[in-house]
Amino acid sequence: MSEDRTQYKYIGRSLPRVDSRAKATGQARFSADLSFPRMLVGKVLRSPYPHARILNIDVTRAKALPGVKAVITGQDTHGEKWGVFPYTRDMQMLQTEKVRYVGDEVAAVAAVDEDTALEALGLIRVDYDILPAVFTIDEALADDAPLVHEDHPRNRNVEVNIDVGEVDVALLGAYLVRTDTFTAPEDDYFMAEPYAVCARPDADGNIEVWCPNAGPHMKAKPLANVLKLPMSRVRVRKIAIGGAFGGRSEISPADFLCSLLALKTGRPVKIVYTREENTITVRQGHGMVVTHTTGMDREGRVAARSSTAHLDGGAYSSTGPIAVSVPFLCMEQTYRLENVRFHGVRVYTNKPVRGMIRIHGRAYACGVDMQLDMMAADLGLDPVDVRLKNARRPGETTATKSLVGSCGLVECIEKVVEKSGFREKYGRLPKWRGIGLGLNSVQTGFPLGIRGGSQAMIKFNEDGGVSVISGVVDNGQGNDQMIVQIAAEVLGVPPNEVDLITADTEVTANDPGSYSMVSTFAGGNAVRLAAEDARRQLFEVAADQLEANPADLVARDRKIFVKGSPQRGLALAKVVRLALIQGRPVMGQGSYSPRVDHGREWVSNPEGQLSEAFSFGATAAEVEVDPETGQVKVLNVVAAQDCGYALNPMVVEGQFEGSVAMGGQGGMLTEFHAWAGGHCLNPTQLDYQVPLAVDMPPITPIIVETIDPNGPYGAKEAGMSVAMSAAQAYACAVANAIGHYIKDFPLTPDKIVEAIRTRAPRAPREFGSGNLFDHVKK
16 A cells, blocks of 8 residues: 555655754754853763772862862762662662662762863772672572662562463474574664763753753653752753664763752753763663574464563663563564463663663564574475464454554565565575575554653744744654654645744653654654644634635645635735734644553553554565675665655655664674673774674665554654564574574674584575474474
8 A cells, every 4th residue: 555645745755854954064063062151061980890889988189179160979869769660760860879880870070171070080089898790691690699789689670471372282282393592792872972961050940951862851850850850940952862772762860960060050061971981871782582482383374482581681770661571562563473472581780771772672583583484494484475474464463452553564575575586586596695584563652651642833923934843852863854744734835944843841842752663653643733723723714815615725835725726815924914913823733642551561561552553674685604704795685664654755765774774784793792890891983893884785675655544644653673674684694694593693703603613503595495303293
C-alpha cells in the first residue's frame, strides 16, 4: 500500500531540513558554545576506584584557592536519588556514602576559569576505604559476591518474567529443538557532541538550563525533584543537540551539578565533559548474555521459544526495567510466538551505568535470526521461507497482548530479498563471500502515564506568518522539519514561512520526548490537530466574507478560497487581520495521546497494549571475508522499513543509512568496550572504532508504506527497525561467508580468524546443505 503523493503539496516531499544550513555552516549553537557575562567553569571530581566507601571529604584547600567560587559535595545536596521508576531510585547525583564505579561523582567546583577549576579538584582530599568489586555478570551473581547495593541480594537489579502459552509442552512436541548462547559486551553512543551543560540563575531563584536532551520536559521534572524546586522554577531551554541514540534520555549528574553550582554562586556556570567523561559517565549500552531454546516443526514454523537474558547494567538502575524488556519485545513483535517464555535479569556491576541505545540487545536479536538460519539448515529449508512463515502480519496480537495494526514486514522481506538477489546468491557466491538477512520491529512509543501525550499550539502574526509551538525535540533525526511540513501542508503556506518554537519548558506544552520513538506519532499528530483547529477558525472567518460554506473552502498558496474556484478567495494575511478586527484571533490547539494500556507495567504487569503502532524492518547484507586477516568488507546493503508513510523521504532514507552505520557497520564489526579492573581502556575514538564515511558500503534504502490509520498522514517510527535488522543481517552474512557461526559479537577479525582456524561450529553455505543434529526428532 502506498499513499498518493499528488494530493499533498509538502507532505511526502524530499525537502531540505530547516536546520541544515545552520549546522552545515557552523552557525548552530550547542550547549558548549554558550557564553554569558560572569560565567564560571564547572568541573567534577570523580572516583578513581570501582568500589569504595567514602570516609571523609576535605574541601578546605580547594575553597581557599583564589578564583574558586563554590565547592560542593554530597553534603550540600538533599540526598535525593534518581531513578526512572520509583522502585529504581538508587543514584545520587553526588555520592555521600560510597562510590560504585570509576568515574562516580564525588565533588564539583565552579571557578573563574578552567585551569583554576582543575587545580581546585586536585586540592580536594577524599579518604576512601577500598572495597572488593565485581566486573562481570558471573562475578556479580556469585553467592559470596560483594554487593554493589546492599538492598539487592546477589546484585540482581531488575527481573522481568513473561510466560505465555505451553512452552514446555510445545518444545517437547517440536520436530527440532536447539539451544544456543549469544554474548555481546558493552557498546557506546559516541554522539558527535560531548555532554555539555550551561545553567543560569536569576534573582528570583529560577534556573535556566541548556543541555543535550531527548525531551526537555523529561529533564525538567527530575531536575526539579533533586533540586527540591517547583517545576515552574526549572526551565530547560531549546538548544542544538549533537545526537542522542538513547543516551540523552535521563537526567545527567552534570545537569544537577551545574544547576546547583549556579544557584549557590548566583552566576552562570558551564560544565563541558571531555570525550573520556562523556563515554564513562553519560550512559553506555548493556553487555548481554542470552540463551535461546527454540522448537520448530518440520516445515520451519517456530513452535516455542524460551529465552534467558542477563544484562550487565553497571552501577545504577537507569532505564533498567525498559532495558531488560525491549530486546524480547522487539522480537515478539517481529515473529509470531504463541508459546514463549522470557526471563530477563539486569545485574549490578562496578562499571559505568548502562541505558537504552539505538542497537540495544544485539546479542538477543542477532541470536534469534542466527538460530533461525541454523535450524533452517538443519531442516534443509530456505532461510527466507522460514522467516516468512513466522513473520508478523497485520491484525495479529503479540504474545503480551498488543494488537498490531499496520504491518508491512512481509513486504519489507520480499522487497529486500528481491533487490539484493538473496535467493540467487545464498549458497552460490564465491568462497569467503556470504549474504545474510535480518528482521526487526520497534515500538512507536510505550506507556508513559501523564507524560505520554503531546500538545501543540499555532498562532498567526498579522502579516499571516505562522508560529508553531510544540514540546517536540530534534536531536538530529529531523523532527523540526517534520513539524514544519505538517503545519505547512494543513495551513497552505510554504515551509520556510513557518516559525518554530520548540523544546523549551517555559513556553511549550508537554511532550513525551524523542527517546520513545513517538515524536512523529504523538508530536506530529498534535501539530496536525492544532493546524486543523487553526484552519477551521480561519475558514469560519473567511466563509462570512466569501458567502461560502466553511466545508467548501481550501487553504493553499497563502490563500483561502472556494474549492474549484481559486478566484473566489482571500489572502491568508487578510483573513488573519479580519479575525483580529472581529475580536476572535486565531489560535489553534491540538493534543494527542497514543492509545496504550496504562495498566501495563514493565515488571509487575508486562501485558496489554504496549504501543499504538509498530514499525518493521528487514535488511540484507552481502560481505566478503579475508580468511587470512579476518577483515570483513561489506559489498552491499539493502534496507527496508515499514514507516507507515514517509513524510520526508530524504530524511527517512538518511535515518536508514545512519542505522546501517550504527547497527551493522559499527555494532556488528567494530564497536565494543574493553576493561581492566573497572577502567575503560578505549573511551575515545582513538581506540573505540566508530565507522567513518569511508568505511560505509553502498546502501539501497527501500521505504515501505502501510499508511497507519492513526499516524499523521499514516506515518509512524522511521529508522530504528533498520538499525537492529542491519546488525542481524551482518551477523548472518559473515556466518554464511566463512561457514561457521560466531556467537560472540561484534565480529572482530580475531574472532573470525579463530573461527576459521578451529572449524567449528559449521554454518551452511546454502539451504539444504545442513545435516540434522542429534536433537532432531526421528
